[in-house]
Every structure is written in C-alpha cells, then in structure tokens.
Amino acid sequence: MCPRSDYPRSQIREMFAKATSNFVKQIDPDGCLIPVSRLNDSDKLVPLSLVVKRKRFWFWQRHKYLPSDFTLSDVLLGSKPINPVVVETDFLKYAGTFGDTVSGKVDAELGKTNVSVEGKGSFKLQSSFGSLRKQEVDVQKLLQDSKDRVLNLEHCLIQQTREKRNEVFGILKERIVTTQQCSVTEEVQEQGDCGGVLGFLSNKRITVSVNENGNMQQDSNISMEIPPQTVIAYSLIELVVKHSGQYELCLQPDTHGGFEVDSFIRTFTEVDGHVGQHSQEAPGISAETPSLKKELDSLQPHFQQLKDLPAPARATLLQLLKAVMMDREAVSALESGLVQLCHNEMADLSELEESPSLKQKVQTLLDLVLQSSRADQNQTDGVSAEPHPSSQVLYAAHVLISAMAEMNDAALTALTRCCSPQFLQALQQLVHCLAAEEELSLQDPALSPLLEEEGYKRVEQLFYGSGVILRKEASTLRVEMGEQPGLLPFVMSISIQGLASLGKSDV
Incomplete structure (x- = not known):
C-alpha cells in the first residue's frame, strides 16, 4: 500500500521519526543512542560520517543532530583516507503488540501506567523492526589512524561549524540497521475513553511491522516501506578541534567536543552565554530536577x-x-x-x-x-x-x-x-x-x-x-x-x- 496522495510528505516523515524515537526510548532510554529522524539521512550515516551536534539553548531542550554529506576522511589534510574497521554483531529482534478492542472494555499498559480503554472501534499498535544488526567502529584502530592527522580548517563544513557558537562535530561510532524490509503504518481508529482521562490520546496509531509476506494491514490510512540496511539509530564520538587542526576523540561520556579558542576549548558551558546556568549536559534533565x-x-x-x-x-x-x-x-x-x-x-x-x-x-x-x-x-x-x-x-x-x-x-x-x-x-x-x-x-x-x-x-x-x-x-x-x-x-x-x-x- 502506497502513501495516500492527500497526505503531505511531512506527515510521512513524522511517522518514521516517531517510530525510531519510540524504539530508542524503549531499548536505550538513558544511553547514548540517537534516533534517526529522517529516512533520507540513513544513507549519510556511514561509519565515521560527520554529524553536527547543535546544542540546546535551555535546559528543557534536547540537542539536535544534523548528519552531513562528509566523512572524517573528507575533511582531513593529506590523501590517505582513514578506513574504519567495523565489527558487526546481532543486536536484537525488536517486536511488541499493544492492545485492541472492538467494543466494550480492554485493559492495557501505557508505559508504567495501567489504564482502561473503553469505546467502539479498535486499534492495534505493533512495533517491530525485526532482526537488527549493530555495526561498531573499532575505536582502538581509529585512535591509531588518527595519530598526527590534521583537519583541513579551510574545508567549508569546518568553517561553517566553527563560526557557530552552538555547534560541534561528532563522528559516527556505531549504528543500528534493519536486516529486512519493514513498514510503518499509521492507523486511524474511532476514539474512545481511556480511564476517564485519556480520551485525548490521538486517534491515530503508528504501527511498525516487518513486511515478511508482502501483505500489509488494509485498515491503515498511511503506509511507508523501510528497506533493509536502513539506519534507525546511531551513536557518536565528539571531537575536540585544536587551533592547529589536530583533533582529539572524546571517549568518556562526560567529555564533550568543541573548538579551541584563545588557548582553551570552547565547551558547552562556556558557549551557552546567558543561558549557561540552565544548560545541563544531561539529555533533558539535570542530576537534580530543578524547582x-x-x-x-x-x-x-x-x-x-x-x-x-x-x-x-x-x-x-x-x-x-x-x-x-x-x-x-x-x-x-x-x-x-x-x-x-x-x-x-x-x-x-x-x-x-x-x-x-x-x-x-x-x-x-x-x-x-x-x-x-x-x-x-x-x-x-x-x-x-x-x-x-x-x-x-x-x-x-x-x-x-x-x-x-x-x-x-x-x-x-x-x-x-x-x-x-x-x-x-x-x-x-x-x-x-x-x-x-x-x-x-x-x-x-x-x-x-x-x-x-x-x-x-x-x-x-x-x-x-x-x-x-x-x-x-x-x-x-x-x-x-x-x-x-x-x-x-x-x-x-x-x-x-x-x-x-x-x-x-x-x-
């Protein structure tokens, strides 16, 4: 089933973003995996590809990640590329089903909250990307290959990023890829009451399911296919870029990238300016929830x-x-x-x-x-x-x-x-x-x-x-x-x- 022509592509892109975001929230809620928000970005996310991290202004924001068209080798001086050693392993088989009812009442679990769903109609929320593989760069080999290498500070991407006070570089360290064709389907169902207070929940449901036999649910309104080898999540190693063009890899979770300015490294706290006191590096919440x-x-x-x-x-x-x-x-x-x-x-x-x-x-x-x-x-x-x-x-x-x-x-x-x-x-x-x-x-x-x-x-x-x-x-x-x-x-x-x-x- 192809996407209906009366739906904007922005809505279809949003379906993919929600599916990958839900995946990361469930399997790595406090980790370093970043969901891929656009299907078109998948081809850019190769090992050692450069991703621009745009820092948040305020403590309640999440950072934004902008995949570029370049790899680390593309922005190095010299003609010798860095060819990463990539280790590939099975990651997991991701699947799940959530609730359905034709009429009457059904109990379901939303996160950690048990609720009752009542009303006419039905819905089924399936989340499955099938069998997933993890591809991870050998960091020890990367450290050896990076020794004495220098970035081309005249490269347009480096110049543009360096000029921004709120952007730093990261290189792709690992990625999670699909191994079979999947589909993302949004179903529209009649809206019922949920425990007296959840009736506001959108009557649109997003389904992610493995398309193993070529059949797709016929009651869906929008569908899109995800091909094999699609990247749905990834993680980064941030870079500290020095005046000389030499760079360091930030290997610890509490170390962050930036550009050297006047003999010190421009870090998150130092560039956040008037909002520095609110900008915590933890993804969305500080060690103590603010008042x-x-x-x-x-x-x-x-x-x-x-x-x-x-x-x-x-x-x-x-x-x-x-x-x-x-x-x-x-x-x-x-x-x-x-x-x-x-x-x-x-x-x-x-x-x-x-x-x-x-x-x-x-x-x-x-x-x-x-x-x-x-x-x-x-x-x-x-x-x-x-x-x-x-x-x-x-x-x-x-x-x-x-x-x-x-x-x-x-x-x-x-x-x-x-x-x-x-x-x-x-x-x-x-x-x-x-x-x-x-x-x-x-x-x-x-x-x-x-x-x-x-x-x-x-x-x-x-x-x-x-x-x-x-x-x-x-x-x-x-x-x-x-x-x-x-x-x-x-x-x-x-x-x-x-x-x-x-x-x-x-x-």
Whole structure:
C-alpha cells in the first residue's frame, strides 16, 4: 500500500521519526543512542560520517543532530583516507503488540501506567523492526589512524561549524540497521475513553511491522516501506578541534567536543552565554530536577517581554501559533528559525518546501517576531538598527516555542484546544498553583472555563499528558506532579505561561 496522495510528505516523515524515537526510548532510554529522524539521512550515516551536534539553548531542550554529506576522511589534510574497521554483531529482534478492542472494555499498559480503554472501534499498535544488526567502529584502530592527522580548517563544513557558537562535530561510532524490509503504518481508529482521562490520546496509531509476506494491514490510512540496511539509530564520538587542526576523540561520556579558542576549548558551558546556568549536559534533565517555581520565576522577564508587545501583535502571534503548533515539522522549523535570528542570520525554512501554506505561516510568524524585536530595540536604543543576538523579544519567543517543541503529542494536541485567552488565563492560574504547591477555589472567576465538564476534561487531558494530576475536591482544585514526570511539567508550564502572556487582556 502506497502513501495516500492527500497526505503531505511531512506527515510521512513524522511517522518514521516517531517510530525510531519510540524504539530508542524503549531499548536505550538513558544511553547514548540517537534516533534517526529522517529516512533520507540513513544513507549519510556511514561509519565515521560527520554529524553536527547543535546544542540546546535551555535546559528543557534536547540537542539536535544534523548528519552531513562528509566523512572524517573528507575533511582531513593529506590523501590517505582513514578506513574504519567495523565489527558487526546481532543486536536484537525488536517486536511488541499493544492492545485492541472492538467494543466494550480492554485493559492495557501505557508505559508504567495501567489504564482502561473503553469505546467502539479498535486499534492495534505493533512495533517491530525485526532482526537488527549493530555495526561498531573499532575505536582502538581509529585512535591509531588518527595519530598526527590534521583537519583541513579551510574545508567549508569546518568553517561553517566553527563560526557557530552552538555547534560541534561528532563522528559516527556505531549504528543500528534493519536486516529486512519493514513498514510503518499509521492507523486511524474511532476514539474512545481511556480511564476517564485519556480520551485525548490521538486517534491515530503508528504501527511498525516487518513486511515478511508482502501483505500489509488494509485498515491503515498511511503506509511507508523501510528497506533493509536502513539506519534507525546511531551513536557518536565528539571531537575536540585544536587551533592547529589536530583533533582529539572524546571517549568518556562526560567529555564533550568543541573548538579551541584563545588557548582553551570552547565547551558547552562556556558557549551557552546567558543561558549557561540552565544548560545541563544531561539529555533533558539535570542530576537534580530543578524547582518549577524557581525556573518560572527566572523566566518572568521573558514572559513580560511577550506581555509588553502591542495588543494586535500579540493577538496575531497567538492565532498563527494555533495554526502551526500541531505540525511537528513546522514547530521545529520555527524554533530553528528563531535560533538563526538570535544569531543575526537569515531563517532557513527549506525543510518546509513541500508545505507552502505551512511555510508561509511560519515565515509570517518569524517576520512578526522580528518586526516586534526591531520596534523594541528602537525604543531601547533610540535608533533604527537591525536586531542583534541580545534581542530580548527574540529570546522571549524562543523560550515559548522551544518549550512547545518539547511537549509530547498528547499534551500538545490538548493544548491546541485550550488556546482561547480566557482558557489560557485559567491554565496560568493552575500553573501558579502547581509551582506553589497550593490549592485553588473553584469560585475563583479566573477558573470559570473549568466549571463546565467539557472545559474541565480538556484541562485534565492536557495535564495528564504532561505528567501532572488535576484533582477536584468539593469546591477546590489541587494540581500535583505525577510519578517521575521528567521535564514534561516544565515545558507545559512554560508553554502555558508564554501563550497566556500573548493572550492577556488589556482591560
């Protein structure tokens, strides 16, 4: 079955990204494997290929990895290439099945949470890439071959990466590849109720299954085939690049790559600048989970920047965000575009070329933020000037968009249904309650959107998807952290605060 022509390629790419991300979360949640987000990147991910690691701005973000078209040998001086010795072994056979029901009720397990699924229709979530192989570079041989070798600092990729304050090099050390043809299938099913609070879960299911006999499920809406020898995950060795062009391999988990600048190595902490105190190297969470109240308080100046925008600009930004926030690729492009604007560069939206309408909305958003940034800077400086990397409006917008980009699908879906200004003010009250560990009275006028059952369910769904529990007790509301929610409550709270700042009333 081929992909339906009325589905954009961006949605098909998203299916592959979700499938590989789920795979890594299940088999290596705290390790160093990186999921391949684009099928087209698979051919680039060969042993010792160069991958650019783009560091996050804020502690709640994940790093981004950009496979290049070059290998280590391509950027070395001299004509002798480094030919890696690659050891190939069986990795595992990855398979799993999750739930189905025609009508009535079925119990299933979602992660570590047991839930009941009720309603008409059915779904089956199969996850299987079949038998996988691991291909790993012999690091001892690589160390020997790298001795006295020098990088060509005039190479365009090295020059471009060196100019960026937030990018470093990594070389591919290991990769996980498929051995047989697989298919990724997204099924659309009727939506039911899940334990009273999980009804918000998307009615689209992603299935990854081995296509052994040429047959594929006929009730699916979108399908794509994954050929054998497709890379679905990989790991890197980061490089420290010296002034001379010599390089060192970062072999320990707690050592990180960078470029030598003025006799010291430009590391993550040193280049993160104004956000250095928030940028932990652990993938998404520091050794001690930060205090929600403390972090929200530290971000208040950014939220105030959004509140201080002219009312028409705030209203337009809110409407445009509602239009793009459900498309992962659009949110990612928007976040990357803001980073580029913060560095005084042109925003590159080439990844949205196949979605002209979406690209236009994202470009309009960026133009409006840039226009607001210029206006704010002119008021501050008293002169007309292009925005520079310290533009506070750009950073404020990036705080909001980067948090939205880290929300999971369920929570982001629920948030799109809560984006009216009145609803956002109610959500903001709940966030304050969560941060202060207090309770709220349902008599509070600001909570009026929650008095109706539909409004309360929307909020319940949003909070549950973000690892937060909403409890209604008589005339009061309590908001509590769930068990091991990670940073989901943080990104939800930051997103709500940012959107509420745009939706605030001037009355």
